[in-house]
Amino acid sequence: xxxxxxxxxxxxxxxxxxxxxxxxxxxxxxxxxxxxxxxxxxxxxxxxxxxxxxxxxxxxxxxxxxxxxxxxxxxxxxxxxxxxxxxxxxxxxxxxxxxxxxxxxxxxxxxxxxxxxxxxxxxxxxxxxxxxxxxxxxxxxxxxxxxxxxxxxxxxxxxxxxxxxxxxxxxxxxxxxxxxxxxxxxxxxxxxxxxxxxxxxxxxxxxxxxxxxxxxxxxxxxxxxxxxxxxxxxxxxxxxxxxxxxxxxxxxxxxxxxxxxxxxxxxxxxxxxxxxxxxxxxxxxxxxxxxxxxxxxxxxxxxxxxxxxxxxxxxxxxxxxxxxxxxxxxxxxxxxxxxxxxxxxxxxxxxxxxxxxxxxxxxxxxxxxxxxxxxxxxxxxxxxxxxxxxxxxxxxxxxxxxxxxxxxxxxxxxxxxxxxx
Amino acid sequence: xxxxxxxxxxxxxxxxxxxxxxxxxxxxxxxxxxxxxxxxxxxxxxxxxxxxxxxxxxxxxxxxxxxxxxxxxxxxxxxxxxxxxxxxxxxxxxxxxxxxxxxxxxxxxxxxxxxxxxxxxxxxxxxxxxxxxxxxxxxxxxxxxxxxxxxxxxxxxxxxxxxxxxxxxxxxxxxxxxxxxxxxxxxxxxxxxxxxxxxxxxxxxxxxxxxxxxxxxxxxxxxxxxxxxxxxxxxxxxxxxxxxxxxxxxxxxxxxxxxxxxxxxxxxxxxxxxxxxxxxxxxxxxxxxxxxxxxxxxxxxxxxxxxxxxxxxxxxxxxxxxxxxxxxxxxxxxxxxxxxxxxxxxxxxxxxxxxxxxxxxxxxxxx
Numbered sequence: 001x002x003x004x005x006x007x008x009x010x011x012x013x014x015x016x017x018x019x020x021x022x023x024x025x026x027x028x029x030x031x032x033x034x035x036x037x038x039x040x041x042x043x044x045x046x047x048x049x050x051x052x053x054x055x056x057x058x059x060x061x062x063x064x065x066x067x068x069x070x071x072x073x074x075x076x077x078x079x080x081x082x083x084x085x086x087x088x089x090x091x092x093x094x095x096x097x098x099x100x101x102x103x104x105x106x107x108x109x110x111x112x113x114x115x116x117x118x119x120x121x122x123x124x125x126x127x128x129x130x131x132x133x134x135x136x137x138x139x140x141x142x143x144x145x146x147x148x149x150x151x152x153x154x155x156x157x158x159x160x161x162x163x164x165x166x167x168x169x170x171x172x173x174x175x176x177x178x179x180x181x182x183x184x185x186x187x188x189x190x191x192x193x194x195x196x197x198x199x200x201x202x203x204x205x206x207x208x209x210x211x212x213x214x215x216x217x218x219x220x221x222x223x224x225x226x227x228x229x230x231x232x233x234x235x236x237x238x239x240x241x242x243x244x245x246x247x248x249x250x251x252x253x254x255x256x257x258x259x260x261x262x263x264x265x266x267x268x269x270x271x272x273x274x275x276x277x278x279x280x281x282x283x284x285x286x287x288x289x290x291x292x293x294x295x296x297x298x299x300x301x302x303x304x305x306x307x308x309x310x311x312x313x314x315x316x317x318x319x320x321x322x323x324x325x326x327x328x329x330x331x332x333x334x335x336x337x338x339x340x341x342x343x344x345x346x347x348x349x350x351x352x353x354x355x356x357x358x359x360x361x362x363x364x365x366x367x368x369x370x371x372x373x374x375x376x377x378x379x380x381x382x383x384x385x386x387x388x389x390x391x392x393x394x395x396x397x398x399x400x401x402x403x404x405x406x407x408x409x410x411x412x413x414x415x416x417x418x419x420x421x
Numbered sequence: 422x423x424x425x426x427x428x429x430x431x432x433x434x435x436x437x438x439x440x441x442x443x444x445x446x447x448x449x450x451x452x453x454x455x456x457x458x459x460x461x462x463x464x465x466x467x468x469x470x471x472x473x474x475x476x477x478x479x480x481x482x483x484x485x486x487x488x489x490x491x492x493x494x495x496x497x498x499x500x501x502x503x504x505x506x507x508x509x510x511x512x513x514x515x516x517x518x519x520x521x522x523x524x525x526x527x528x529x530x531x532x533x534x535x536x537x538x539x540x541x542x543x544x545x546x547x548x549x550x551x552x553x554x555x556x557x558x559x560x561x562x563x564x565x566x567x568x569x570x571x572x573x574x575x576x577x578x579x580x581x582x583x584x585x586x587x588x589x590x591x592x593x594x595x596x597x598x599x600x601x602x603x604x605x606x607x608x609x610x611x612x613x614x615x616x617x618x619x620x621x622x623x624x625x626x627x628x629x630x631x632x633x634x635x636x637x638x639x640x641x642x643x644x645x646x647x648x649x650x651x652x653x654x655x656x657x658x659x660x661x662x663x664x665x666x667x668x669x670x671x672x673x674x675x676x677x678x679x680x681x682x683x684x685x686x687x688x689x690x691x692x693x694x695x696x697x698x699x700x701x702x703x704x705x706x707x708x709x710x711x712x713x714x715x716x717x718x719x720x721x722x723x724x725x726x727x728x729x730x731x732x733x734x735x736x737x738x739x740x741x742x743x744x745x746x747x748x749x750x751x752x753x754x755x756x757x758x759x760x761x762x763x764x765x766x767x768x769x770x771x772x773x774x775x776x777x778x779x780x781x782x783x784x785x786x787x788x
């Protein structure tokens with residue numbers, strides 16, 4: 001299984017410094033995209049699989065941008081920019097037409113339009129403004145606020161939060177619109193103890209247009225009618241990020257905590273384009289709590305120990321809700337999409353390092369590191385899925401049983417030898 | 422020049438592979454505590470002379486050990502587009518049937534289901550047109566080795582192979598007919614038993630009904646040039662006889678017995694179905710096939726076509742279908758594999774639906 005995206009870019013950027021406290025950037029860029037959405041081929045001659053290849057997609061993206069960063073004497077820095085982008089989905093390509101007044105599906109294909117080489121299939125364009133301001137309250141504290149809009153013309157089609165071989169790239173086109181994001185951010189930054197400690201708190205809010213969602217039961221992989229499986233949806237995300245960093249001394253490191261929310265709403269025109277009764281629901285990437293602590297302690301000139309601790313809320317998941325019988329078959333009906341969550345993820349990694357020759361001018365430098373990944377052997381869940389099983393009393397005569405997949409669910413030691421010359 | 426090599430990349434990668442293969446999948450109990458109680462309709466109207474049935478029960482929470490609750494005491498009617506209403510009687514708890522002579526559906530007419538539950542909730546479907554159905558042109562079998570994965574409670578898979586026969590159908594129809602089809606079949610194993618009661622020996626024919634291998638067999642021809650298709654798999658006949666099931670059907674206390682399998686009797690039925698019902702069954706099939714996918718298969722919430730009249734947002738499950746039906750039978754002769762069996766309590770032998778002959782058909786076919 002393969003899916004790829006290749007691009008060739010040409011960029012021209014000019015800097016102009018009208019004053020010592022002002023910097024202007026002007027530029028243009030052009031990118032040629034070549035999408036290969038999917039290719040499936042047998043691994044060897046013993047496989048029954050037939051080779052199938054989805055049609056290649058071509059697109060051109062051109063943009064012009066202008067940005068200005070201006071530092072005022074009062075300790076205020078203002079940056080503003082404007083980008084105008086134009087995206088062309090190009091032939092050769094086949095584009096399906098669908099019956100009007102009906103949801104896109106394989107049943108409602110009415111025609112197939114052929115676009116020749118170099119023909120423009122669809123054009124998108126728009127302004128992407130951004131503005132930011134930084135106010136230095138003192139030498140050790142500042143406030144930042146910003147707004148920016150960005151458009152994304154390429155899409156990763158995936159029904160999993162994890163990287164999977166079934167993921168594929170798609171270009172915006174007749175039915176898949178560019179994703180537009182408006183982001184607002186506000187942050188306060190303060191250092192303590194002669195900058196030994198750096199702290200910050202940031203708030204953000206993002207609003208998405210044309211976020212891609214998937215119809216119930218969407219069949220994504222190697223589907224030549226992929227547009228029939230997708231919904232152009234709305235989304236919003238918000239959060240607060242706390243960060244503290246210790247930059248000097250024997251003990252260094254940082255700790256970051258994020259409280260956030262990532263929601264999507266699919267309220268299409270047709271019933272199959274409505275998910276969870278058109279209400280906002282968590283995306284696959286929603287992690288309300290996310291904590292990372294990374295520490296490094298210098299025991300002596302040659303010995304140091306490090307540790308990382310990660311914790312985050314389990315990602316949303318859709319699970320069976322009820323069982324029922326129809327046509328003498330045992331079936332399951334699922335919960336609302338992403339109604340449940342996987343178990344929380346947490347993990348501790350520890351390592352101890354020994355530096356070899358530490359003479360400053362020595363050409364050959366080396367170090368040994370003994371580390372243990374997942375020290376307490378937490379079986380963090382990567383995926384939950386169901387399989388058909390033999391109905392027995394032990395599983396309450398269920399035909400389908402849920403299983404969890406854990407990767408590296410036990411302490412995993414490793415030794416590293418690093419060298420530089 | 423600055424070069425840095427980190428051997429941990431290699432050793433770590435090898436370690437990940439070993440762990441991944443050894444122990445990574447375990448049963449998972451999410452502790453679902455849903456109180457959902459969803460009403461389930463399983464009903465159909467055909468142009469057959471046999472009664473039409475509607476079975477109404479309730480879902481049970483996933484993972485619970487309880488049985489589904491039947492919806493008893495409901496008023497159930499089938500209505501046609503001429504304004505006629507035909508009541509169905511509750512013949513078993515939650516199972517409603519039309520009278521033998523009181524209702525005969527016809528192609529070209531539309532039918533809908535109307536239900537008022539004991540609690541006063543009113544459900545119905547939109548009218549569905551009964552479209553004509555093509556004949557089954559022929560049925561045939563070919564040898565096939567079926568492979569399937571079976572999962573134990575620890576999540577380990579084992580590959581099972583079964584050398585048997587696959588039943589296929591060919592259908593040639595008129596392109597004016599409906600182009601969405603559903604198949605089902607009665608699968609009956611006929612076998613003979615000779616048992617010794619001491620004073621006499623008795624020879625008897627017995628039958629064992631088996632479910633279909635594939636829960637939903639559907640096809641569509643609307644993308645084809647004509648309303649025809651060939652080689653649609655209907656069912657797989659296992660080459661392994663269900664010995665334990667056979668002996669549970671035998672008389673009590675024989676001195677000894679011998680069982681000879683005769684063969685399979687299959688009555689295949691083809692139904693014309695609506696595009697909506699085809700899509701519904703297709704989604705159910707995809708849901709069943711979606712199992713065993715590690716990367717979060719796209720979940721489908723397959724709701725039914727029966728809706729609450731006063732609350733269209735209420736979810737219902739199952740389907741009320743309207744179909745014309747035609748049949749064709751096939752007899753698959755297996756030979757005379759002999760089975761020696763132990764003695765078990767008596768259970769009357771099962772007789773296939775509508776099948777009364779007590780000797781093997783003349784047209785047994787050898788695969």
